[in-house]
Amino acid sequence: KQEVTQIPAALSVPEGENLVLNCSFTDSAIYNLQWFRQDPGKGLTSLLLIQSSQREQTSGRLNASLDKSSGRSTLYIAASQPGDSATYLCAARDGPHLFGNEKLTFGTGTRLTIIP
Amino acid sequence: DAGVIQSPRHEVTEMGQEVTLRCKPISGHNSLFWYRQTMMRGLELLIYFNNNVPIDDSGMPEDRFSAKMPNASFSTLKIQPSEPRDSAVYFCASTQGQDYNSPLHFGNGTRLTVT
Numbered sequence: 232k233q234e235v236t237q238i239p240a241a242l243s244v245p246e247g248e249n250l251v252l253n254c255s256f257t258d259s260a261i262y263n264l265q266w267f268r269q270d271p272g273k274g275l276t277s278l279l280l281i282q283s284s285q286r287e288q289t290s291g292r293l294n295a296s297l298d299k300s301s302g303r304s305t306l307y308i309a310a311s312q313p314g315d316s317a318t319y320l321c322a323a324r325d326g327p328h329l330f331g332n333e334k335l336t337f338g339t340g341t342r343l344t345i346i347p
Numbered sequence: 348d349a350g351v352i353q354s355p356r357h358e359v360t361e362m363g364q365e366v367t368l369r370c371k372p373i374s375g376h377n378s379l380f381w382y383r384q385t386m387m388r389g390l391e392l393l394i395y396f397n398n399n400v401p402i403d404d405s406g407m408p409e410d411r412f413s414a415k416m417p418n419a420s421f422s423t424l425k426i427q428p429s430e431p432r433d434s435a436v437y438f439c440a441s442t443q444g445q446d447y448n449s450p451l452h453f454g455n456g457t458r459l460t461v462t
Contacts, residue, residue, distance in 0.1 A: 263448060265450070272455070273455050274453030275440075275451070275453045277452070282448060
């Protein structure tokens with residue numbers, strides 16, 4: 232059974248710093264790895280999706296990497312801003328493939344606070 | 348695009364009462380998922396539908412939980428009778444089915460409190 236872990240559970244950094252969030256998974260046979268953002272009282276918003284054949288994906292100040300062999304993914308946030316404060320969750324998608332997202336296993340998230 | 352719409356946003360009920368949560372997926376999405384989120388267990392998939400048909404309900408905790416999708420634009424999750432341990436945030440999500448690289452779109456959730 233796939234297990235996804237995110238450490239630390241909470242992180243505070245000053246505004247403007249670059250930071251890395253970590254995600255590890257136990258079963259490397261994944262189809263993709265997704266990163267989500269969750270604001271308080273809201274649902275999850277998809278940020279980046281890395282397919283199993285890819286090493287990284289970038290969107291603006293966000294860069295996500297994937298190392299299947301070591302069971303690790305990282306989310307790099309450049310030049311952090313107070314608006315980046317949220318909980319960030321990663322999710323590993325297992326097979327076999329029937330439909331799109333039924334085999335997503337979520338981590339419990341890292342609560343990020345950017346200090347102005 | 349209004350996104351995934353859930354109602355109510357908050358529900359407070361007494362143990363033993365019936366609770367019905369509602370979801371309207373994004374138009375054109377043919378896969379719908381119900382998740383439950385708690386501090387202890389994180390996000391758990393309860394059930395998912397494809398083309399209105401329940402595909403896998405193995406995540407439904409017990410027979411007190413049931414879900415329906417009578418048409419492509421509406422789904423319900425019912426708990427009868429409710430118990431305090433059902434207190435959680437329940438999310439509905441939708442996506443294009445068969446495209447496993449299609450992002451999952453979540454609603455804002457229903458926060459359920461059972462006293």
